[in-house]
Amino acid sequence: MDIELILKVYPYFLKAAVITVELSVLTIVLGLICGALGAASRLSRFAILRFIGAAYVSFFRGTPALIQLFLLYFGGPQIGIQLDAFQAGVIGLGVNIGAYMTETMRGAIVAVDRGQTEAARTLGLSKAQAFRKVTLPQALRLMIRPLGVNINAQIKGTALVSAISVVELTYTAQRYIGSTYKPFEMFFLAGVLYLIIITAVGKGVSFLDRKVRIQ
Amino acid sequence: MTETKSFVEIRHAQKSYGTLEVLKDISLNVERGQIVAIIGPSGSGKSTLLRAINDLDPLTGGEVWLDGVQVNKNLPHNQYEKHINQMRQDIGMVFQHFNLFPHLSVRDNVTMAPKLLKKISDKEADKLAEEQLDHVGMLERIDYYPAQLSGGQKQRVAIARALAMKPKLMLFDEATSALDPELVEEVNLVMKKLAQEHMTMIIVTHEMDFAASVCDRVLFMDKGVVVEEGPPEQVFKNPTQERTRNFLRKHLEGAK
Ligand SMILES: Nc1ncnc2c1ncn2[C@@H]1O[C@H](COP(=O)(O)OP(=O)(O)O)[C@@H](O)[C@H]1O
Ligand SMILES: [Mg+2]
Numbered sequence: 001m002d003i004e005l006i007l008k009v010y011p012y013f014l015k016a017a018v019i020t021v022e023l024s025v026l027t028i029v030l031g032l033i034c035g036a037l038g039a040a041s042r043l044s045r046f047a048i049l050r051f052i053g054a055a056y057v058s059f060f061r062g063t064p065a066l067i068q069l070f071l072l073y074f075g076g077p078q079i080g081i082q083l084d085a086f087q088a089g090v091i092g093l094g095v096n097i098g099a100y101m102t103e104t105m106r107g108a109i110v111a112v113d114r115g116q117t118e119a120a121r122t123l124g125l126s127k128a129q130a131f132r133k134v135t136l137p138q139a140l141r142l143m144i145r146p147l148g149v150n151i152n153a154q155i156k157g158t159a160l161v162s163a164i165s166v167v168e169l170t171y172t173a174q175r176y177i178g179s180t181y182k183p184f185e186m187f188f189l190a191g192v193l194y195l196i197i198i199t200a201v202g203k204g205v206s207f208l209d210r211k212v213r214i215q
Numbered sequence: 216m217t218e219t220k221s222f223v224e225i226r227h228a229q230k231s232y233g234t235l236e237v238l239k240d241i242s243l244n245v246e247r248g249q250i251v252a253i254i255g256p257s258g259s260g261k262s263t264l265l266r267a268i269n270d271l272d273p274l275t276g277g278e279v280w281l282d283g284v285q286v287n288k289n290l291p292h293n294q295y296e297k298h299i300n301q302m303r304q305d306i307g308m309v310f311q312h313f314n315l316f317p318h319l320s321v322r323d324n325v326t327m328a329p330k331l332l333k334k335i336s337d338k339e340a341d342k343l344a345e346e347q348l349d350h351v352g353m354l355e356r357i358d359y360y361p362a363q364l365s366g367g368q369k370q371r372v373a374i375a376r377a378l379a380m381k382p383k384l385m386l387f388d389e390a391t392s393a394l395d396p397e398l399v400e401e402v403n404l405v406m407k408k409l410a411q412e413h414m415t416m417i418i419v420t421h422e423m424d425f426a427a428s429v430c431d432r433v434l435f436m437d438k439g440v441v442v443e444e445g446p447p448e449q450v451f452k453n454p455t456q457e458r459t460r461n462f463l464r465k466h467l468e469g470a471k
Contacts, residue, residue: 113314115310115312115314116314116316118271118310118314119308119310119314119315119316119373120316120328121271121300121303122269122271122303122306122307122308122377123303123304123327123328123332123376123377123380124300124301124303124304124328124332124380125300125328125331125332126296126300127296129331133327133331134316137318138317138318141318214317214318214360214362
């Protein structure tokens with residue numbers, strides 16, 4: 001392994017890692033928003049919203065994220081959507097992970113014992129009050145770990161945007177291979193940086209989960 | 216609409232799940248301060264009847280009245296929601312599995328609904344929690360969480376939570392059935408205390424001795440109908456119906 005080369009190029013990889021982190025944060029925020037809206041739709045009492053929610057989930061989970069990304073970035077201009085690669089990456093991957101998060105959030109909400117809502121309604125709380133005061137606080141605790149799994153997948157998933165030339169970690173590694181012909185060192189370095197990001201986030205999720213867990 | 220005479224009136228209650236008729240024309244009157252026990256085999260419709268009173272399981276026919284107001288009024292959806300939420304504040308319910316809110320402390324379990332619905336101050340809420348928890352002997356556990364309590368303690372907190380809304384009527388659905396035998400008595404004692412305070416109560420129970428000792432009236436239900444009804448001495452000692460005798464005999468054998 002060419003340590004000298006790694007030491008020489010790693011500052012550029014660090015810069016790229018910052019882009020990966022930015023992409024991750026933005027896609028996760030967008031994903032959480034889409035997930036919350038998706039879960040609310042899927043659990044709505046209106047059939048049309050339930051249908052839209054289900055269609056959203058099945059489209060984005062039923063097709064490759066790469067195809068969705070290409071559709072948006074390369075196909076978008078054809079229908080009047082002009083996005084630069086970074087924007088397309090954030091929107092494409094954010095809406096994609098939102099479909100998975102929809103299912104995670106819905107799962108956590110329905111996992112809260114029905115007796116909880118009944119007890120709240122029996123005291124005189126409205127449906128909305130019972131949801132806000134009783135179901136949601138318990139569901140939020142239940143969703144931290146599985147959302148952590150979605151987030152982990154999403155951070156790794158940001159590598160896909162290298163295919164539309166966003167200069168993040170994976171793209172940077174590929175670019176340096178072109179000039180150095182050292183794929184092992186370049187991918188190794190990128191892998192280590194992904195591992196650091198993911199381990200840090202994983203620790204954060206565990207900490208949060210422990211902190212709010214119901215004894 | 217006919218005028219109501221009794222504090223609680225159930226008139227011709229009927230409930231079907233699809234083709235399965237679970238309640239078949241049940242009528243029941245309960246006076247203010249009266250305590251009625253409902254007994255009967257599993258699946259006879261006891262819970263369904265009890266849960267119809269606060270409309271947790273809406274009836275498919277018949278009426279429920281409390282203190283001169285119809286609970287299951289026929290109103291447009293939004294108006295009905297308002298009405299039923301108001302009515303439920305007057306009807307406390309205690310469940311077999313307690314259904315305490317696990318994310319809230321004992322104090323907050325008791326005060327959450329009064330704070331939200333009656334807009335009482337934090338100070339009033341604290342006083343209310345202390346009062347109600349003292350009443351059920353759980354004041355020392357006020358800052359615990361439900362998971363830190365025994366089953367009997369949980370159920371006493373659940374009773375305090377219901378009482379904190381100052382209900383006119385209390386419903387108990389097998390409040391001691393999920394408890395280890397040695398924890399049953401502490402909950403029964405709380406219910407007896409409520410009886411002495413003349414709380415109106417409808418109690419679904421499997422404990423015949425308890426029913427006999429606190430209730431004014433016992434209803435024996437089977438397959439969705441009230442088979443026999445009367446004071447406990449009569450229903451337990453001299454049942455007139457064959458089905459009641461069979462049930463009591465089986466129950467007695469089961470208890471041994
Ligand atoms: N949601 C439901 N859907 C269909 N059948 C139900 C439902 N809830 C209760 N039942 C049926 O109604 C009958 C009465 O149930 P229940 O009131 O719980 O009886 P009990 O409390 O006396 O044991 C049972 O046959 C039960 O299977
Ligand atoms: Mg039952």
